[in-house]
Amino acid sequence: DAGVIQSPRHEVTEMGQEVTLRCKPISGHNSLFWYRQTMMRGLELLIYFNNNVPIDDSGMPEDRFSAKMPNASFSTLKIQPSEPRDSAVYFCASSNRDIEGYTFGSGTRLTVV
């Protein structure tokens, strides 16, 4: 298995633009998570999907953020409009069993200028 695949690896965009981050989880994993990592706040859970259904989106910072999982093999995190304070590394992770922990993708480093 190729692991959790995220794209793009780096994204630089101008304030006000729409940004879409993509994730392909490991086949057979039924849970998918989006995390944001910053120096100030560390790793924060943004949203959790189970069997493609959003279960907890309480970590999504504001309405500018949205996430979808149209099928078991694909998820997106969209920011519209983007702001400089959204600059961070965004991780996608998937899991099948709690005890196994999560497998993380390599992350997307987003820079909003």
Add this chain to the structure above:
Amino acid sequence: AQTVTQSQPEMSVQEAETVTLSCTYDTSESNYYLFWYKQPPSRQMILVIRQEAYKQQNATENRFSVNFQKAAKSFSLKISDSQLGDTAMYFCALNSGYALNFGKGTSLLVTP
């Protein structure tokens, strides 16, 4: 509420020596899982070791072992025979529901 605390922002160890990273946590759940993740400069999050709370035996993975003290809610990571490739951020994480809660991390530098 679940919290994970790593009180050592930075640590340094010489190659071949042993180092212990500290982690304390708080949860009201009786069944939970604890993890240590490594994040090297490549930023990839790598699972190092896991521990089930109901197991008294401390987990071991090659040079990595944990000291799990359930009553004290402590979960420290011991790295034996440290190698230069162990230089990374190390995150302690707790799963007592469905989501991993992470500590702020400890930056470990292994020097020659």
